[in-house]
Amino acid sequence: MVVMMAMVMALNALAIDSMLPALPAIGEALGVTVANDRQHVISIYLLGIGFGSLLYGPLSDRFGRKGVLVPALFAYLALSIGCGLATSFEMLLALRFVHGLVSAALGVIVVAVIRDLFSGDAMAKRLSLIFLVFMIVPIIAPTIGAGIAAVAGWRAIFIVLAVMSIVMLFWLRRLPETLAPADVRPLDFRTMVAGWATVTRHRRAAGYMIASGMMQGALYGYLNSSEQIIAEVFGARALFPLIFAIVAIGIAIANFSNAAIVERFGARRVSQSAVFAFMATSILQIIAALSGAETLWMFTALMMVNVGLVGFIGSNFGSIAMEDFGHMAGVASSYQSFAKTLLAATVGATIGQQYDGTTLPLAYAFLISAVTGLALVYWAERGKLFTRPGTAPKSPY
DSSP states (O other): OHHHHHHHHHHHHHHHHTTGGGHHHHHHHTTOOSGGGGGHHHHHHHHHHHHHHHHHHHHHHHHOHHHHHHHHHHHHHHHHHHHHTOOSHHHHHHHHHHHHHHHHHHHHHHHHHHHHHOOHHHHHHHHHHHHHHHTHHHHHHHHHHHHHHHHHOTHHHHHHHHHHHHHHHHHGGGOOOOSOGGGOOOOOHHHHHHHHHHHHHOHHHHHHHHHHHHHHHHHHHHHHHHHHIIIIISOOGGGHHHHHHHHHHHHHHHHHHHHHHHHHHOHHHHHHHHHHHHHHHHHHHHHHHHHSOOOHHHHHHHHHHHHHHHHHHHHHHHHHHTTTOGGGHHHHHHHHHHHHHHHHHHHHHHHHHTOOSSSHHHHHHHHHHHHHHHHHHHHHTTTOOSOOOOOOOOOOO
């Protein structure tokens, strides 16, 4: 189950990270004249995920997790092929946005499936395991994308996405329906709005949801500008897949460690400590950028640490935000994913567009995101950090 759900989510990562080394070729082929505009191939997909996330929770609460996931994968298949056939940059961006709308189902339903089966720290542990397996894809995706683009051109990357979705469609035949009959909810606008309002008014859920979006936004800012930073600031375009993989290993290690310690220390203690460490590392990034002596490997080491710390933050913040919504996991997961992904995509796109030929805008953005995230968590917890409420019993599954 963990590996299956991780690979479902990995289709999103593959649709993002495999594009990164191909952005210059895409821009050249489709007549993009402003280098920063190439980032829209990533940011528009993320915006699609943000908007689409609002739909699939209510749909899966009514028709079941599998009943929504399988049609979404068929649409993912068709849109992957469509992106590969795009004849203009505007057409590609439009298809990427719709592709993101459809792909939103993958992340929302995975979280709902896990919330169907687990809660509290046990849920955080499973999400960390899923993210651990999931992180294999960002480690290797740029290398895969660069290899495919070099051999068959950038359009072939989208064909690989289509093939991967076919593989998952066959695998999902083994997925049982995890939505309990008692938790089936009617599909009507009033019910959905009531669910969204419940989450929004929930102080802890809202605080952690927005804080998660800010921290994720810093990561998206790195994704948007990483290819340009490696290629232009450090003159190491050929090393981009390797550098990206090294940085991604940091978050993989963090998710493995989080899965091992979160049930012992609690999601709050682990994630809140990680935010403080994130702030400290961001300050080091600023100092390195201002020094004028920043090297590629110094940048890589600091990014590996800070991106790795996101691994201690994301799944734990998400688990805390979902704690009180077991009876409406689909709607809550959907709305929270919508809010934090839309915020993260907007923040990430803004950070990416600040790229000015140096690493300083990214370093400042990381610190601002961390301070804002910490303030939101402080508000959500009413000024009481590092607490550990009573743990929920484990699921028998």
